[in-house]
Amino acid sequence: xxxxxxxxxxxxxxxxxxxxxxxxxxxxxxxxxxxxxxxxxxxxxxxxxxxxxxxxxxxxxxxxxxxxxxxxxxx
Amino acid sequence: xxxxxxxxxxxxxxxxxxxxxxxxxxxxxxxxxxxxxxxxxxxxxxxxxxxxxxxxxxxxxxxxxxxxxxxxxxxxxxxxxxxxxxxxxxxxxxxxxxxxxxxxxxxxxxxxxxxxxxxxxxxxxxxxxxxxxxxxxxxxxxxxxxxxxxxxxxxxxxxxxxxxxxxxxxxxxxxxxxxxxxxxxxxxxxxxxxxxxxxxxxxxxxxxxxxxxxxxxxxxxxx
Numbered sequence: 293x294x295x296x297x298x299x300x301x302x303x304x305x306x307x308x309x310x311x312x313x314x315x316x317x318x319x320x321x322x323x324x325x326x327x328x329x330x331x332x333x334x335x336x337x338x339x340x341x342x343x344x345x346x347x348x349x350x351x352x353x354x355x356x357x358x359x360x361x362x363x364x365x366x367x
Numbered sequence: 368x369x370x371x372x373x374x375x376x377x378x379x380x381x382x383x384x385x386x387x388x389x390x391x392x393x394x395x396x397x398x399x400x401x402x403x404x405x406x407x408x409x410x411x412x413x414x415x416x417x418x419x420x421x422x423x424x425x426x427x428x429x430x431x432x433x434x435x436x437x438x439x440x441x442x443x444x445x446x447x448x449x450x451x452x453x454x455x456x457x458x459x460x461x462x463x464x465x466x467x468x469x470x471x472x473x474x475x476x477x478x479x480x481x482x483x484x485x486x487x488x489x490x491x492x493x494x495x496x497x498x499x500x501x502x503x504x505x506x507x508x509x510x511x512x513x514x515x516x517x518x519x520x521x522x523x524x525x526x527x528x529x530x531x532x533x534x535x536x537x538x539x540x541x542x543x544x545x546x547x548x549x550x551x552x553x554x555x556x557x558x559x560x561x562x563x564x565x566x567x568x569x570x571x572x573x574x575x576x577x578x579x580x581x582x583x584x585x586x587x588x589x590x
Contacts, residue, residue, distance in 0.1 A: 303497040312569040
């Protein structure tokens with residue numbers, strides 16, 4: 293599973309919708325999201341990166357590709 | 368019209384179109400649906416105009432009878448101003464992105480700058496796309512929840528609309544629908560329930576992203 297193709301297709305998504313649309317369990321989604329944020333490819337609005345699965349499931353902050361993420365996704 | 372002015376005009380227009388097409392095909396190879404908004408998106412138009420401006424400068428500064436590498440590559444040695452304008456416009460993007468515009472051997476140059484500007488333009492397109500989807504989802508929220516069989520109808524609509532698409536895209540859309548359905552709320556349909564809200568936005572969002580908003584316009588109350 294990769295969140296980059298999903299964000300490329302959707303543009304940007306709130307945390308809860310990202311979790312719903314991504315294949316894989318919420319733990320996997322959370323792990324990948326945090327890794328992408330650390331790599332600087334994805335940003336969460338207000339830097340509200342979720343720390344728990346519950347925060348991911350109910351989060352309203354928008355997740356979007358950064359400029360570096362956009363370059364990677366639209367190569 | 369003066370042939371030289373026509374040459375300048377052709378150089379500008381051709382380079383702008385080439386840049387626009389580069390942005391379009393970059394989006395088209397990655398997105399299920401290139402949004403029509405890119406035709407009027409300021410970021411894409413500005414980048415196209417910038418490259419068009421670069422073509423104007425190249426047209427003015429290069430000499431079709433010159434023997435230097437850049438003149439030869441850009442003008443293709445065309446003496447006729449109109450043909451030279453076409454050649455300059457068509458070649459300018461290739462030249463900008465070639466190693467000719469790199470600073471020494473640093474790898475830093477036209478390609479890096481062009482890719483950076485294109486990423487910014489595409490990011491801006493993505494932001495606009497997101498705002499359009501959010502607006503569409505908000506405007507049609509009440510209408511969707513007024514249809515008792517909305518979600519099953521939506522699934523059928525997505526499947527039917529994806530029939531003509533590539534197997535890879537069909538698979539991606541089907542995977543997303545399956546993932547969302549796995550998170551479907553167990554409580555009865557209720558527009559005030561936040562889980563139903565997320566479910567509506569996710570399912571309708573998939574339809575918007577893959578099929579476009581037009582396929583939903585036939586639903587009662589949708590606009």
